[in-house]
Structures are given as C-alpha cells and as structure tokens.
Amino acid sequence: MGERLKGRTALVTGSGNGIGKEVALVLAAEGASVVVNDLGTDVGGEGRSSAAADGTVAEIIAAGGTAIANYDSIATPDGAAAAVQTAIDSFGALDILIANAGALVKGTLAGLQTDDGSWRTLQDLYLGQKFWLSRAAVPAMAERGWGRVLFATSEIARGTQANPVGAAVLGGGIAMSHDLANTYRDQGVTFNCYAPAAGTRTFDLYKDQMDDALRAQGVPEDQFGAFYLPPADRIAPMIAWLCTDAAASVTGQVFAVKGSEVTRWTDIADGPTIVKDADPRALWTLDELDVQVPAHLLGAAAH
Structure with missing residues (x-):
C-alpha cells in the first residue's frame, strides 16, 4: 500500500463495479478511507442490492484498507447529501469526491424523440448528482483548504455520438466543473473531469454486435481482443493521481482516459x-x- 492519500476520505459513487470499483481500490491502496456508494442496480439502472457495494468494501478490507458501504441514490438531493454525510459521520470529513455513477437510460437513445421521463432521469443521474454532491461537500473542503472533486463525463459530451440529450447533460457537467474550478481557484480545492473508455458492463451489452462486425470483416476470433476496450483497472491510476498532492495545480481540466492513453481535451477559448x-x-x-x-x-x- 502507498501513502499518497493517507488521512484522506473519499466518496466514490457507483463503485460497486466497473471503473468506480477500480478507482475505490486504488484510492484505498494509497491510504484513503473510502465510502463505497452503489445502489446495486443493473446496467440499465433497474433493481437494487447491497451486494455490489459490500463486495468492493470486502476487497478493500481484505487488502488492508479502510472502507464502508453506502447505498443511497445520488440521483436525488437527499440521497446525495446522505452519501456525503456518511463520509463525515464515519471518518470525520470528506476530502475527495468522485461522481462516477451512471446507467444506460435507454429512453434517451431516441435523441430528440426522448420522452420526458427519460430526460429527467438522465438529468438527475448525470447532472443532478454532480450538483447535489458538490453542494453538500465543497463548502467544507474550501473551509479546510483541501479537496478533490472529479466528474465522470464522456465523448458524448462533445456532440459526436448522435445523442443530443446525453451531450447536453454530460457537457453540462464539464461546464459546472469549469465554473467551480474558477470559483474555488487558489482555495485548495480542484475540479476536473474524466472521460473513460473501458470494458465495463455497458461495453458488454454491445460486445456480441462488435464480434459479429469483426467476424464479417474477416478478423480471426483469436484477435478480437485487440479491438476491445481496455479493462477498467487501467482507468483508475490517472483518476487517483488527480486526487493526490501532485495534482494540486491541475483544475478545470478534462482528461480522456483509454487504458494507458491519456488525452487532455483543449480548453474553450476566444x-x-x-x-x-x-x-x-x-x-x-x-x-x-x-x-x-x-x-x-x-x-x-x-x-
């Protein structure tokens, strides 16, 4: 175990599996006490179970780390506030906030024909989460003079995926991060976004289609793996690094992370x-x- 985050407390939403889980494991390995937040839903956001969060906590503890599970829905203001309060009640403060949780809201894939219910669900899950968690956590970080806030985003935010509602919501998270970075600049609290590309449960939904396409192109099946997204654990180091003192001057940035490939998206400028x-x-x-x-x-x- 390292000690870069010794004495810090982190809340990682959606950390029962996938990228969130890998981030939680790395933060704990660097000495942070971690609140593992997860509803335990399926990839479409349906159902509920404590098993996912409990499983990550068990792995952290087995490795010698410190963690506690939280099952609140961060897609509601009360749930987001309760998740932050869990960190405070359990470990005394919250130093690192990673708004990572997400789900595939299938109704929003209809673009401009998205129904109102799906639109609101998407807003609450991806944009509301970031606002409500920040509202509950950031003022105390600024008062103490140290904090790290990271928002998950996506290539969708750049308007390249024929998904206008996703672009609006995920792009809104980037804009919020930029504003907070400027507001809290020189107060010890940083705000950054990451756009991950990894082999998660969402990727698995489309894996068969990808295999069919590769097969149609004549790619040998033993070479399919070269076309798959990297494992989720490859994403975690960059996200963890942004939480350390080494990244104290890095704020208001967006990083696309695909395996060991990290790309900084350029700033919006005149x-x-x-x-x-x-x-x-x-x-x-x-x-x-x-x-x-x-x-x-x-x-x-x-x-």
Whole structure:
C-alpha cells in the first residue's frame, strides 16, 4: 500500500463495479478511507442490492484498507447529501469526491424523440448528482483548504455520438466543473473531469454486435481482443493521481482516459473577433456581415 492519500476520505459513487470499483481500490491502496456508494442496480439502472457495494468494501478490507458501504441514490438531493454525510459521520470529513455513477437510460437513445421521463432521469443521474454532491461537500473542503472533486463525463459530451440529450447533460457537467474550478481557484480545492473508455458492463451489452462486425470483416476470433476496450483497472491510476498532492495545480481540466492513453481535451477559448470601425457600439448591416463573418470569423471553415 502507498501513502499518497493517507488521512484522506473519499466518496466514490457507483463503485460497486466497473471503473468506480477500480478507482475505490486504488484510492484505498494509497491510504484513503473510502465510502463505497452503489445502489446495486443493473446496467440499465433497474433493481437494487447491497451486494455490489459490500463486495468492493470486502476487497478493500481484505487488502488492508479502510472502507464502508453506502447505498443511497445520488440521483436525488437527499440521497446525495446522505452519501456525503456518511463520509463525515464515519471518518470525520470528506476530502475527495468522485461522481462516477451512471446507467444506460435507454429512453434517451431516441435523441430528440426522448420522452420526458427519460430526460429527467438522465438529468438527475448525470447532472443532478454532480450538483447535489458538490453542494453538500465543497463548502467544507474550501473551509479546510483541501479537496478533490472529479466528474465522470464522456465523448458524448462533445456532440459526436448522435445523442443530443446525453451531450447536453454530460457537457453540462464539464461546464459546472469549469465554473467551480474558477470559483474555488487558489482555495485548495480542484475540479476536473474524466472521460473513460473501458470494458465495463455497458461495453458488454454491445460486445456480441462488435464480434459479429469483426467476424464479417474477416478478423480471426483469436484477435478480437485487440479491438476491445481496455479493462477498467487501467482507468483508475490517472483518476487517483488527480486526487493526490501532485495534482494540486491541475483544475478545470478534462482528461480522456483509454487504458494507458491519456488525452487532455483543449480548453474553450476566444477565437477571431471582428469590430465595426473599432467601435463596439457601431451597428453592423447584414451586407457587411456577409463579407466580414466568412472572411474573418470563419476563415477556411467557411469554404
């Protein structure tokens, strides 16, 4: 066991399996006391069981670490607050918050035809979770002058997956992280996001389809593994590193993590600017904008 996080307490949501579990194991191995939060649902968010959280806790304790299970739903404000309070009651404070929990909300795969119930479920699970947990945890972190907050996100947030409702919710988490990073800058609390790609239960749902596609392309079955996503444990080290003192100056960032490949997504920044007659109060005509926008704001992208 290491000691980089000795004396710290972490809450990892959705840590009964997959990426969350692997993160919890690494944090505990580095000395953190871990609250393992998990409802024990299936990949679609259905059902409920204590077995998942209890299993992770048992592994941590067997390895010599410290952990306690929590079964609250972080998709509700009361559940999120209760999960944070579990850390405080059990270990005295909460230093590390990792909002990792998620599920496949199938109704949202309909894009603009998503029904209202599925839309609200997605918001509560992916965006509400981050807000409610932060509201309960961050003020005390700032008061103590040390804290680490990480939000799970996805490639979906970049609007590349034909999933507009997912893009809105996951992109909202990134925006929230950026705002909090600026608000709490120089107060010892950092906020970052991670977009993981790993062989989790969600990947398993589509594995047969992938195998069929590889087979159709003539790929030998003994080579299928080269096309699969890396195991979930490969994601955990980068997430754990962001929780350490070594990452004290890293905030407001988004990291895509696929196995040992880590990519920092570039920041949103101002691009080209046009000002009429050097006077921001001047009024553009549409004819003028016909010329100025393609030539000076869009450049090559306009052609």
